[in-house]
Amino acid sequence: MAQTIDKAPEFRNIEKIDFLPVEQYKLNNKVPVSMLRAGSQDVTKIDIEFPAGAIQAGMPLIASTTANLMLEGTENKLSVEISEKTDFLGAYLNSQTYHHHTVFTILCLTRHLPEMLDLVNEIITRPSFPGHEYDLYLQKKYEEFSLENEKIKTIASRNFGETIFGAEHPYGRQLNAEHFKLISLEQVRKFHQDHYRPEMARIFVAGQPGDDIISLLNRHFGQSPHQHHETDAIVPPPATSSEKIKNIKKEGAMQTALRIGRPLFNNHHPDFIPLQILNTILGGYFGSRLMTSVREEKGLTYGIGSVIMPLKYSGLWVISSEVAGESRDKAIEAIFEEFSKLQNDPISEEELSMVKRYMMGELLRNFDGPFSTADIYRTLQEYKMDFEFYENMITTIRKISTEELRKLAVKYLQPEDFRIVTAGM
Amino acid sequence: MIEYYKHTLPNGLRIVVHPDNTTPMVAVNLLYDVGARDEDPDKTGFAHLFEHLMFGGTRNIPSYDGPVQNVGGENNAWTSNDFTNYYVTLPAVNIETAFWLEADRMNELDFSERSLEVQRKVVIEEFKQRYLNQPYGDIPLLIRDLAYKVHPYRWPTIGKEISHIENASLEDVKGFFYKHYAPNNAVLSVAGDVDPEKVFQLAEKWFGAIPRRNVPVRNLPREPKQQEARHLTVERDVPSPFLQMVFHNGSRTDADFYANDLLSDILSNGPSARMFQSLIKEQRLFSDVNAYIAGDRDPGLFTITGRLMPGITMKDAEAAIKKELHLLTTEKPTEYELQKVKNKIESNLIFGEIHYLNKAMNLAQFELLGDVEQINKEPELYRSVKSDDIRNVARKIFTEENCSTLYYLPTEKGR
Numbered sequence: 020m021a022q023t024i025d026k027a028p029e030f031r032n033i034e035k036i037d038f039l040p041v042e043q044y045k046l047n048n049k050v051p052v053s054m055l056r057a058g059s060q061d062v063t064k065i066d067i068e069f070p071a072g073a074i075q076a077g078m079p080l081i082a083s084t085t086a087n088l089m090l091e092g093t094e095n096k097l098s099v100e101i102s103e104k105t106d107f108l109g110a111y112l113n114s115q116t117y118h119h120h121t122v123f124t125i126l127c128l129t130r131h132l133p134e135m136l137d138l139v140n141e142i143i144t145r146p147s148f149p150g151h152e153y154d155l156y157l158q159k160k161y162e163e164f165s166l167e168n169e170k171i172k173t174i175a176s177r178n179f180g181e182t183i184f185g186a187e188h189p190y191g192r193q194l195n196a197e198h199f200k201l202i203s204l205e206q207v208r209k210f211h212q213d214h215y216r217p218e219m220a221r222i223f224v225a226g227q228p229g230d231d232i233i234s235l236l237n238r239h240f241g242q243s244p245h246q247h248h249e250t251d252a253i254v255p256p257p258a259t260s261s262e263k264i265k266n267i268k269k270e271g272a273m274q275t276a277l278r279i280g281r282p283l284f285n286n287h288h289p290d291f292i293p294l295q296i297l298n299t300i301l302g303g304y305f306g307s308r309l310m311t312s313v314r315e316e317k318g319l320t321y322g323i324g325s326v327i328m329p330l331k332y333s334g335l336w337v338i339s340s341e342v343a344g345e346s347r348d349k350a351i352e353a354i355f356e357e358f359s360k361l362q363n364d365p366i367s368e369e370e371l372s373m374v375k376r377y378m379m380g381e382l383l384r385n386f387d388g389p390f391s392t393a394d395i396y397r398t399l400q401e402y403k404m405d406f407e408f409y410e411n412m413i414t415t416i417r418k419i420s421t422e423e424l425r426k427l428a429v430k431y432l433q434p435e436d437f438r439i440v441t442a443g444m
Numbered sequence: 445m446i447e448y449y450k451h452t453l454p455n456g457l458r459i460v461v462h463p464d465n466t467t468p469m470v471a472v473n474l475l476y477d478v479g480a481r482d483e484d485p486d487k488t489g490f491a492h493l494f495e496h497l498m499f500g501g502t503r504n505i506p507s508y509d510g511p512v513q514n515v516g517g518e519n520n521a522w523t524s525n526d527f528t529n530y531y532v533t534l535p536a537v538n539i540e541t542a543f544w545l546e547a548d549r550m551n552e553l554d555f556s557e558r559s560l561e562v563q564r565k566v567v568i569e570e571f572k573q574r575y576l577n578q579p580y581g582d583i584p585l586l587i588r589d590l591a592y593k594v595h596p597y598r599w600p601t602i603g604k605e606i607s608h609i610e611n612a613s614l615e616d617v618k619g620f621f622y623k624h625y626a627p628n629n630a631v632l633s634v635a636g637d638v639d640p641e642k643v644f645q646l647a648e649k650w651f652g653a654i655p656r657r658n659v660p661v662r663n664l665p666r667e668p669k670q671q672e673a674r675h676l677t678v679e680r681d682v683p684s685p686f687l688q689m690v691f692h693n694g695s696r697t698d699a700d701f702y703a704n705d706l707l708s709d710i711l712s713n714g715p716s717a718r719m720f721q722s723l724i725k726e727q728r729l730f731s732d733v734n735a736y737i738a739g740d741r742d743p744g745l746f747t748i749t750g751r752l753m754p755g756i757t758m759k760d761a762e763a764a765i766k767k768e769l770h771l772l773t774t775e776k777p778t779e780y781e782l783q784k785v786k787n788k789i790e791s792n793l794i795f796g797e798i799h800y801l802n803k804a805m806n807l808a809q810f811e812l813l814g815d816v817e818q819i820n821k822e823p824e825l826y827r828s829v830k831s832d833d834i835r836n837v838a839r840k841i842f843t844e845e846n847c848s849t850l851y852y853l854p855t856e857k858g859r
Contacts, residue, residue, distance in 0.1 A: 028544050030514070030515040033535055059798070062794060098725070099716065102714065102715035106715065108787065109789075155728060158728075158753065159731045165683040165684070168683075170579065270681070274577045305509055305513070305519075306513050318561070318564070318569070319569070321567075321570040321573050341577075376514050377513040379516050380513075380517055380534060380535055381516070383469065384469060388798065388799070443577075
């Protein structure tokens, strides 16, 4: 065999992250604009956020239907004309509805921004909500919904949301067939009227938008007068089910989808950042404890992971996997065994320093380029935070000890705080 | 335009470097010229299973993932019918770690029974999760088997059946490695915050001593021209009927690839595309439609799919698709429509030049297809397609005897 070098090369620790600077502007009517100018291509992404989420709508389906239908016709343009225009400019225009807001995203070559912003202004201010588009949209949506219902991971995650927060809770409510009967075009029109006015927008620009961008935005979003109307939704505390474990049988399934988790808090809590480190060790990366045990040692799954999700008024810690159906109980047992190891055995210095270096690399990766940085910034703004949050995370990563992590595991990984939902075999 | 620098080592390893100093990161991408088409018909799914085993460690380095994560990196891999591709993204200052790891496992693997046993199970779960336990998940298995009779494209990368994976032996694994994993059967591409000269030096240092290996010349059976319309009907536990039609078209390196690609875009790229407007919005026959080409190295498939709306019969759905295809064989697209799909290609090519990992993968593939320089000729090749070319391609491929059709129906119980 050939002479190869078997000694590992030298490497450097990542000590800091250079966050791209965020420029702050206000349009004439005080609409805030955050801008990240960077990138090698003349491409721009603009996110326009409205306080028009599922929670403001009260019932599932209304907020997302409203946003999607806004793209299906305006006072001056038919649906097909909007599509033709967007496609001819080689642009992408879509909407995404979250709990507390809906975001319209434009991605295009910078030279097409004037036309795209003109189009989006029309979509936001003068949608026509044609009845036939409404019927068709809901029919298609219902077909998607029926298809999703066949997937064990969807069944598990819908039931898990209800288990953790309660079926009537704004974060726990799930889309069901009944909602398709209850929704009306009147509700959609009303929701648009109440939640989509240019002065309610928050705008996030990323890429190389050119020098005229603020005057362009002013023309389209800065004209209507400012009004104060930040009435935030009231979100009660989670009403977690007392039922520890819920098994749902799906006819013909070959695997079982698992969701194991607990309610938590959001990123304002002092333990949030340290817990992100504990979560990374548990199930947050390819070399995590759960991947090592459940996939690489036992071969029970193609993948398993855990994530801590902050919510504006709550939070969630959840482990997800699809496992060999006959091994469901073995997999659950293996997961809780990892909890107990984290509570009882100190994490080795070697593992901890690897996770620290991995997390620093991951931060460098996530903050690479204007688009992903802008996405992170927009999320932080929901919590009224900025990049200082990640400065704190870097400090915490650097100094956290194995003993602190063990104590966190004792405090937050108590099996009785967790709920188990399974769907499949 | 993507700027690149190219170098070949004496052992045959080709290296392509793209410097991009807008990122502090680097992607190190190693593309091997081996895929599912190189498998024996009774040992399918092997290239992909082998990709999993490549992470099982070597005698020098027992864990591949550990050292990557330790320097802030992340890695993964994918297998297709044509290629097996491994990539690491990491802070550019730590690039050498990726070279150390990739060179080490190209040199020799630690073939262990234990690793094989676990990865067999993991891949079987992947088989179930993505193909067998997913609504419509087994379509790739069914449609390839219908459209191909001889060529190894008749099975998907996951394999023809679970038993092939269950039966994989350590001997098979070793044989596969020495047959296909060699410096002279790979392209190393690097994109990110790097100096090309330094990358070439690192390549020499780490890969230079790996011997050239005897890679057998590929000699795959040619798929004979399809002479008759083929049909398959299956029943599964799904909510709605699904129709899939595939036509043999050509390979990635054919001159009419670009016309083929634009033809598929006219049919289904973007909300204004024909199938979407006509079949979903006007006629309300489908809840979802798609048209795409494989772009494989050997002659591949032009695929049309549609999920039916409730109450629509397969017969009506199929007739409506055929009408759209027929129209393309009789009437040229307008200049406006052709320009529209070209504009979309132009922006997508520019969007694709934003991310360093994407650039690294593309550079390696173009080099393996023949010449990396081709990557910068693509925009012009798309621009030069004429509306006549679109109609000619449509005439060539959209014929009855070139078509394989799958009816995927809900079982009685599922309805």
